[in-house]
Amino acid sequence: MKDDVITVRAACPHDCPDTCAIRVTVQGGKAIKVQGDPEHPPTHGALCTKVSRYPERTYSCDRVLHPMRRVGPKGSAQFERVSWDEALSDIVLRLKAIAARDPQAIVPYSYAGTMGLLQGESMDRRFFHRLGASLLDRTICASAGGEALAATYGGKIGMHVEHYAESKLIVIWGSNSIASNLHFWTFAQAAKRNGAKLICIDPRKTETADKCHQHIGILPGTDGALALGLMHELIVNDWLDHDYIERHTEGWPKLRERALLWPPERVAQTCSITADEVRGLARDFGTTKPAAIRLNYGMQRVRGGGNAVRLVAILPCLTGAWRHRAGGMLLSASGWFPVDRLALQRPDLMGSRKCRTINMSTIGDDLLRGPSAEFGPKIEALIVYNSNPVAVAPESPKVAKGFLREDLFTVVLEQFMTDTADHADYVLPATTQLEHLDVHISYGHSYAMINERAIEPLGEARPNTAVFRELAQRMGFDEPCFKDSDEAMARVAFNKDVSFEALRASHWVKLPLPDAPLAQGQFRTPSGKCIIDSPIFGVPDHVPNYESPQSELAKRFPLAMISPPARNFLNSSFVNVKSLRDIEGEPMVEMNEADARSRGVANGQFVRVFNDRGEYVCKAVLSARARPGVVNGLGIWWRKLGARGTNVNEVTHQRLTDIGRAPSFYDCLVEVRPVGASVS
Ligand SMILES: Nc1nc2c(c(=O)[nH]1)N[C@H]1C(S)=C(S)[C@@H](COP(=O)(O)OP(=O)(O)OC[C@H]3O[C@@H](n4cnc5c(=O)[nH]c(N)nc54)[C@H](O)[C@@H]3O)O[C@H]1N2
Ligand SMILES: Nc1nc2c(c(=O)[nH]1)N[C@H]1C(S)=C(S)[C@@H](COP(=O)(O)OP(=O)(O)OC[C@H]3O[C@@H](n4cnc5c(=O)[nH]c(N)nc54)[C@H](O)[C@@H]3O)O[C@H]1N2
Ligand SMILES: [Mo]
Numbered sequence: 001m002k003d004d005v006i007t008v009r010a011a012c013p014h015d016c017p018d019t020c021a022i023r024v025t026v027q028g029g030k031a032i033k034v035q036g037d038p039e040h041p042p043t044h045g046a047l048c049t050k051v052s053r054y055p056e057r058t059y060s061c062d063r064v065l066h067p068m069r070r071v072g073p074k075g076s077a078q079f080e081r082v083s084w085d086e087a088l089s090d091i092v093l094r095l096k097a098i099a100a101r102d103p104q105a106i107v108p109y110s111y112a113g114t115m116g117l118l119q120g121e122s123m124d125r126r127f128f129h130r131l132g133a134s135l136l137d138r139t140i141c142a143s144a145g146g147e148a149l150a151a152t153y154g155g156k157i158g159m160h161v162e163h164y165a166e167s168k169l170i171v172i173w174g175s176n177s178i179a180s181n182l183h184f185w186t187f188a189q190a191a192k193r194n195g196a197k198l199i200c201i202d203p204r205k206t207e208t209a210d211k212c213h214q215h216i217g218i219l220p221g222t223d224g225a226l227a228l229g230l231m232h233e234l235i236v237n238d239w240l241d242h243d244y245i246e247r248h249t250e251g252w253p254k255l256r257e258r259a260l261l262w263p264p265e266r267v268a269q270t271c272s273i274t275a276d277e278v279r280g281l282a283r284d285f286g287t288t289k290p291a292a293i294r295l296n297y298g299m300q301r302v303r304g305g306g307n308a309v310r311l312v313a314i315l316p317c318l319t320g321a322w323r324h325r326a327g328g329m330l331l332s333a334s335g336w337f338p339v340d341r342l343a344l345q346r347p348d349l350m351g352s353r354k355c356r357t358i359n360m361s362t363i364g365d366d367l368l369r370g371p372s373a374e375f376g377p378k379i380e381a382l383i384v385y386n387s388n389p390v391a392v393a394p395e396s397p398k399v400a401k402g403f404l405r406e407d408l409f410t411v412v413l414e415q416f417m418t419d420t421a422d423h424a425d426y427v428l429p430a431t432t433q434l435e436h437l438d439v440h441i442s443y444g445h446s447y448a449m450i451n452e453r454a455i456e457p458l459g460e461a462r463p464n465t466a467v468f469r470e471l472a473q474r475m476g477f478d479e480p481c482f483k484d485s486d487e488a489m490a491r492v493a494f495n496k497d498v499s500f501e502a503l504r505a506s507h508w509v510k511l512p513l514p515d516a517p518l519a520q521g522q523f524r525t526p527s528g529k530c531i532i533d534s535p536i537f538g539v540p541d542h543v544p545n546y547e548s549p550q551s552e553l554a555k556r557f558p559l560a561m562i563s564p565p566a567r568n569f570l571n572s573s574f575v576n577v578k579s580l581r582d583i584e585g586e587p588m589v590e591m592n593e594a595d596a597r598s599r600g601v602a603n604g605q606f607v608r609v610f611n612d613r614g615e616y617v618c619k620a621v622l623s624a625r626a627r628p629g630v631v632n633g634l635g636i637w638w639r640k641l642g643a644r645g646t647n648v649n650e651v652t653h654q655r656l657t658d659i660g661r662a663p664s665f666y667d668c669l670v671e672v673r674p675v676g677a678s679v680s
Pocket of ligand 1: 296298
């Protein structure tokens with residue numbers, strides 16, 4: 001019946017630790033409501049403000065609904081409508097010509113616009129592997145912390161999020177949980193009601209810090225020093241669990257020596273806090289049981305991000321916090337999931353070819369490079385999906401310049417006309433999560449999920465899988481795997497413990513893990529122990545920022561800038577949803593009153609935020625959320641919606657972290673000055 005109302009079980013696809021279970025109400029083929037699933041323990045019936053607007057985003061009149069070909073100059077956003085057949089035939093001609101010279105001149109560019117295993121890392125990867133295209137090192141978000149965790153614990157493993165409700169101390173470290181990890185916050189609040197103490201470590205006084213008992217406002221990039229200072233206090237006060245250290249860690253004596261060089265006074269100076277704050281935090285962490293840390297990726301977007309994550313990850317091993325299910329740490333839990341990436345992505349299709357790797361975080365430099373023995377061929381074609389690099393990649397003046405190259409062939413699979421889509425030769429309309437099948441893991445809970453298709457694709461939109469399946473066929477790739485349906489791929493996505501039938505029947509499957517998974521050690525390392533002295537990285541240390549307030553550069557650019565997420569956007573997604581943009585207001589930078597006054601900046605005034613790389617024009621908001629010496633440029637606006645077509649990445653740089661080859665977005669010195677009245 002046309003007006004039948006049905007409920008379809010979906011999963012939120014966005015790049016967020018929460019991966020919520022969603023119930024979609026569909027009436028007469030149209031999605032009319034999305035709701036958090038009350039039965040899914042982490043979701044608890046609640047969605048964030050952004051995703052509760054998912055139907056508004058899906059049915060937005062700005063959706064890209066048919067293929068388009070560029071007609072104006074590069075970057076001018078002038079397109080004409082073409083058929084799928086015209087678009088795909090031309091794309092295949094262009095790719096074949098480039099591949100005949102060297103397929104590595106073709107580069108895929110994708111990240112986590114959807115975290116789905118099918119729409120994010122299946123048929124697309126098969127296609128590029130078979131083609132022999134460049135590989136992409138997907139470093140833009142989490143690889144410093146992820147590889148640091150792997151070096152320490154042997155994988156991205158951690159606590160079950162639900163058990164934070166029973167903790168007596170929660171240290172929220174480099175995370176604005178209310179904004180970006182809301183469903184963890186529900187458990188932290190339950191703990192608070194049961195008498196737990198909550199401490200937030202963040203240069204910005206966030207809305208999460210407001211709700212904690214204590215806020216420790218360190219300088220960006222000094223977390224490693226703080227962790228060493230905590231170890232110092234754990235040692236001198238003997239708050240160590242010697243038995244856990246002995247049985248389940250390797251290399252402590254060397255780190256112990258190093259930590260003894262970091263008394264609270266030294267730490268206080270490096271972090272720009274008081275020695276009593278260091279001592280108090282150490283006492284709380286050393287003497288409260290169970291004590292848990294919620295670390296998030298915010299603190300690893302600096303030069304020493306990898307070392308800092310290793311140091312923080314070692315802390316709960318020193319106190320034996322892991323013995324209790326409500327103790328330990330969570331950065332990411334995605335390593336618990338038994339995903340069969342070989343089956344999904346088929347790297348064997350590369351055969352004996354050694355394809356070069358492009359780091360997505362240096363795409364600005366790499367697009368501007370000529371051919372060389374070291375680099376390989378010049379990049380001639382980019383195929384972008386699930387990402388908006390012109391807005392989100394560091395040092396965007398260079399990224400935009402690269403995308404403007406007339407000799408670059410760019411295809412963008414998108415739902416909306418983003419800054420990146422504006423620079424395409426072809427834009428191909430992509431389905432949203434309501435319009436395709438997918439299966440999901442999470443990096444913040446331990447449930448595998450399914451996303452059933454709720455509605456027919458709008459307009460001529462197609463899932464990423466369908467586009468790459470057809471491209472493969474038109475390129476003449478005749479391996480049977482290019483005929484696999486989405487359901488066939490979903491069936492091989494997990495290799496044990498999670499069956500497709502179970503997902504389909506019950507919507508999610510909880511991973512069969514012990515409650516306190518590291519209580520008896522059992523780290524995922526070869527020895528089963530927590531590795532403190534790593535054969536690759538040695539003993540972790542505090543690594544100062546590239547652009548630290550103590551450096552020479554600070555004489556010209558004395559303010560440290562961080563650019564954490566705005567609450568109502570998800571990276572650059574949702575910036576185009578008007579009701580959410582209205583809540584966020586305008587692109588802005590938060591400044592401490594003293595820093596503003598000494599520069600003659602008034603509240604609400606337009607300012608230039610600049611350094612040698614570029615200049616970002618936005619409004620100044622005078623706020624106690626910014627500590628002295630640090631400004632907060634909340635992200636990530638679309639460039640075309642900002643004053644003078646800029647966003648915060650105008651001033652960030654492309655230098656990489658100590659571990660994991662990731663960008664150091666929050667390791668960035670700037671100066672701020674008022675601009676005259678007229679800004680356009
Ligand atoms: N609403 C919303 N939710 C999101 C996102 C979003 O854009 N919007 N992004 C999603 C993505 S992609 C990710 S990766 C995750 C996690 O994304 P993260 O980038 O970890 O974001 P937050 O959890 O908000 O944590 C960032 C916090 O770290 C702080 N910070 C910055 N520099 C430092 C530092 O040097 N040390 C310390 N201790 N803190 C620092 C910032 O001020 C901020 O409050 O969140 C996801 N969830
Ligand atoms: N200055 C600064 N820069 C940052 C950060 C920061 O904190 N500060 N954060 C960094 C982090 S943590 C991350 S993760 C990156 C995020 O960078 P990206 O992964 O590029 O994330 P988004 O900006 O959300 O862009 C995702 C795009 O994918 C599209 N999309 C969604 N679903 C689909 C689909 O099914 N098919 C197709 N074809 N497209 C789809 C959306 O419409 C959206 O335009 O940004 C990084 N950049
Ligand atoms: Mo991210």
